[in-house]
Amino acid sequence: MARHADVPKWAQIEDALAARIGGGELRVGDRLPAERELCDQWRVSRGTIRQAMQALEARGLVERGVGRGTFVAAGKVEVRLSDVAGFTEQMARAGVQAHARVLRAGVSTAPEQVAAALELDAGAPVVRIERLRLAGKLPLTLEDSWIPSARFPGIEELDLRGSIYALMRDLYGHAPVRVVESLEPVVAQRHSAELLGVATGSALMLVERTAFDADGVAVEYAHDLHRGDRARFVVEAAAPLPVS
DSSP: OOOOTTSOHHHHHHHHHHHHHHTTSSOTTOBOOOHHHHHHHHTOOHHHHHHHHHHHHHTTSEEEETTTEEEEOOOOEEEETTSOOOHHHHHHHTTOOEEEEEEEEEEEEOOHHHHHHHTOOTTOEEEEEEEEEEETTEEEEEEEEEEETTTSTTGGGSOOSSOHHHHHHHHHSOOOOEEEEEEEEEEOOHHHHHHHTOOTTOEEEEEEEEEEOTTSOEEEEEEEEEETTTEEEEOOOOOOOOOO
16 A cells, blocks of 8 residues: 655655565565665665565565575465375465475485385385475475385486476376375474575474375375475365264
8 A cells, every 4th residue: 555755765665565566566486676776776775675675574575585685475385285286286276386496316225214104125225305395486395205216216317396296197107196294393403494595493394294106105205394484284174974
């Protein structure tokens, strides 16, 4: 909403940028102009620009990261635990372009916990894939997945910037059709905080997931770290029908 011209300059700048975001000129993940550029445009000090940015951040319209700049924030992503859908599909529902930065992809030996979840012998070969998932340009989720190498040979060599579940389905014929997930609130450690663009100690949600194909075989074990300020978890349940 526009304000009267006698309000502080920072509030006028806040309104102008909010209007550009609301009107679609600036989209989710877009980087806002640098402070120096805004100072020159509005003929104000950096302190005034920072006040405007703080106000936009308080409204949930932008997200600021140390050393990264200021970006248009995504709304909270709805993660439906009753669906078998990956990050790409969830972003599509929200009308946001999903991206992935692959941090690691290679064959290793299964640790005991991973082997147990995938029903493999300890030390069996697994493909470990670590990815940073982004909505537009905003980091939202840090994924760490283990996949049985014998069932998905060579998957680590493929383009992993899209949906891994789609690769499993289309190239290997083993689409995940059922998942078992558990949730645990955790805090961001330095490594995850740096990747997700949040402060160390920020609230994250750890989702531990095992996915199964139509034959009941475990095809993925994963730890996903979701930003607590950007994810909403939804569970849909129904009472069993009464027996007549």
